[in-house]
Amino acid sequence: MNPKHITTTLISSLLIAGASSALAAGSPNPLSVHVLDLQTGQPSPGVTVDLEQRSGSGWQPLGSGVTDAQGRIRALVPEQRLAGWGAGEYRVVFRTGAFYARQKQSTFFPEIPVVFTVDSASQHYHVPLLLSPYGFSTYRGN
Numbered sequence: 001m002n003p004k005h006i007t008t009t010l011i012s013s014l015l016i017a018g019a020s021s022a023l024a025a026g027s028p029n030p031l032s033v034h035v036l037d038l039q040t041g042q043p044s045p046g047v048t049v050d051l052e053q054r055s056g057s058g059w060q061p062l063g064s065g066v067t068d069a070q071g072r073i074r075a076l077v078p079e080q081r082l083a084g085w086g087a088g089e090y091r092v093v094f095r096t097g098a099f100y101a102r103q104k105q106s107t108f109f110p111e112i113p114v115v116f117t118v119d120s121a122s123q124h125y126h127v128p129l130l131l132s133p134y135g136f137s138t139y140r141g142n
Helices: 003-026 079-084 096-102
Strands: 031-037 048-055 058-066 088-095 112-118 125-132 135-138
Touching (some): 031 048, 112 135
Antiparallel strands (some): 088 112
């Protein structure tokens, strides 16, 4: 085989592999959350959020994350669980008790479970939580 052909083949293979990796890496995660403090109007960093899927009469853990400085988790479905993501019933559990304990503030809701239905694996689901020590609100965001 001629060296020029080997070089061309190798470069082509690397470009194809790189493009495939970029496409996989660029695929958006199907679930994100955002926690905002209604009392201060600021993001709520450091809130642990667990993701679960209904399985029979119980819940199967899928993953967990912690809100960043903007109060967001942009990719809550773990990469190894993306292939199994599909229609079904899911729950995100916002662990607000530990968040308020770190602030030395009491709260009525130590955890806030939000159950939602995924109709299509091709859609993005965003679950915002508007939080205060004694109340909360949530909705389907975008």
